[in-house]
Amino acid sequence: MTVSDPAEEFTEATPGSQPLEERATNRSQRPSSDAFKAFMASHWAPADTTLPPRDAVADHAARRRRAISERFPGERLIVPAGPLKVRSNDTDYRFRPHSAFAHLTGLGLDHEPDAVLVLEPADAGTGDDGGQHTATLYFRPLAGRDSAQFYADPRSGEFWVGARPTLAELEARLGLPTAHIDGLEVAVTKGVGATEIGGISVRLVRKVDENLDALVDTARYNTAQDPESLDLSVYDALDDQLAEALSELRLVKDEWEVEQLRTAVAATAKGFEEIVRALPRAVAHRRGERVVEAAFFAKAREEGNDLGYDTIAASGNNATVLHWIRNSGAVHEGELLLVDAGVEAESLYTADVTRTLPVSGTFSEVQRRIYRAVLDAADAAFAAARPGAKFRQVHAAAMEVLAARLEEWGLLPVPASEALSEEGQQHRRWMPHGTSHHLGLDVHDCAQARRELYLDGELAPGMVFTIEPGLYFKAEDLAIPEEYRGIGVRIEDDVLMTEDGPVNLSAALPRTPEDVEAWMASLR
Template identity: 80%
Template structure:
């Protein structure tokens, strides 16, 4: 009977509460009273305005101009569970970060709302007034301070107050408890005096549900509500936010330069780690770890999962398992980027000989890819189309493949839309926009992206490659197992393209000399 009683009691406990069974947290009134007392007062300092604040205001003004009379809802997103009661490090949605200027990890569940006002009377003469809704620091006299592992200061450290964020960002702030009213008030069909909402969807399920409920409850004919039309409204906002990032302002360019500089240092760390990596059964992980340490020391995080691929693994385009050995005679392809505290990321790839010296065939493939990259760079001029970079780079690769006798058709036939045989060995695109996301501006319209005109302020990659898989019977054996990619981060200026990552050696001789210099500094050389 006792056993049955205990079982029934256990099963009556909600599952959500069971993760706390291990905690043994005290709940006595005496404990609560003691925890609420004898704390030094929080410093009363008004922070300086962030350097990004004016830039973020300009971005909000640009979005406001596109959607007069409509409420715009841009969530940061919630914490995401990694396992059980452990969360991933928080990273806000890029559209939210761009419009607020907030990076790092201190605003989970926050929402930016641009509230429509009479045209021209809003912030900076725009059509909206912006308010940031978030959960501020709880007082030390509250249970949240010490009992809430997700948001309590005792667990995660201090959080900015409403006043601090307002001073830093030049942005109105409000407690998140006011959010539901701010989202739902006055919602309805514009033709009968209601307010239309546009939402960045699939960022925060709770906000999606709140907006959907408001739309349903205020629809004139809820049962026949056209959901596809509402989806289009929301998609247009995401599209506009993405297209707003096609041109970077001066502050964004400086953040990208910081990310690139840290990434260049990280590649030096990779070379320093190679002697140990060559002796480890997971040498790729040694390389990955060396770069990750730099990303956390100098920035916020990795901009994306590092690719550390040796030998045939370098022919796997998104090899992020990084579980392989690194052998002295192989090439090592490292595709990595540091994400700055502002969340802007670099994206650089270098392919290097693990023992510091290219073989003849490795050098031949490497220099073909470098020639393709240089051709793409030469084509990347103001006024050219974005797609011209890819066409120039891949044409060079087709020519080299033909010279080596690998193409089954002529270069002309291969590069025609009906051919494309050369793409067997380079199936990816040569360029993508870069910024808050490693593949930035991804929701932009095709005519502004692939068919877009290269314009000063754009930042993008140039990254051709050749990937000859070990199992590829269409090529001679000497090429098999060789994968090469060279990727640089390019800023378009009125005077032409600028290679932001030029500090990292690109030419084969320079790569060898750079690696030898680092080995000499470390007084170590890889095993031959």
């Protein structure tokens, strides 16, 4: 009989000695016998190897890649989709790829975690479509049914999460060369180094995939001429410029993108109809805002991929909280219900619409007065939105109307003209946010674009943005008469700029107080 190590006996007997990475699977009772493995690998119907047709988005995505290629000749560009993210223990959030990745590949939905698009520099004019780069999509394809991954991997096995496309299928759909993700490390790191000695400069979309960030950083460090004095801020600037360029590439939408946004807006309008139908149940429930939220979410999942962002379903004083997403309050007759919601299409383009509804179906006198002021501000913003106008002028037009109304109601401590000056801004107490933002793959799209192309930029055909003025009078605001307190109103529409001026993509949803009341009556 051998004598065991006391430390081993202690380890085996001590609770908590199991490695942490193994504890997530403590609940599992998976079979592991050879007989089971052999049986699982047999008697499956042959896989369908028919290749799908080319996606409608493929040519648009190719043009986008060509555009970004022209900005960075001679440099390797790396755009990751991102990994799965843990929600709780061994369960993940639904996967959504990074917007830059979706824009350059055309891939939406949830089937490409860990994928990476690599644009490899080529001799001038010899790249894809005569550009400066050749693109390859690195991807983890479907595991064969004769592999253990098929039934044993809860993150990527078909038995657990459904089929994944093969390399050949994605290449056929996207017109984009594909390669197994096992080759990614070499593709990212080969030839990296100082350009003055013949190395290749790399630019990466950072903070998407931590492992890829580390891989690129290591390659940069290992190939630096003087690693000890390496200035990482230089590389940060390179990566920031890529993110900036990718953001600016989305400022003007192509016709395919516009159609996706129309689809998202149409589904959003259906979601708002469901909200109105759900109002009686919302009023009867102790957390009526959740009833409203759930009604819209059901339609978003039916008609699209998901929500474009967390729904704001804010009744009464909660409507004065700009990003109220707890949605834990009651909904009472006589209150206003502010709902800011958008459906994300399967292409990942999202709508962003706000309507403020009288819960009882009819606005009170003071509610109507505030609502009309916000609507007039929105209409003024529409009138200011013309090709060639500055983006900031849309906001300025809305502010002029709201400041004038606040002065008329005796709420401003100074004349409207003084409030509108840079030194004043007192009116912003009740309208603290911007009136417009670009819209697309992200609800606040193009956010990394340079100021001179965004806020100070000119409106151009193909731009899609919101117009969303509001007034928010908090219940605890002692600077206003009591009749105004606890009322929040916002009206938000999605706008396509054309050569002839703005087109309201969300015009199917009523905007005037009279039309809102009639619409609600027709649905209830």
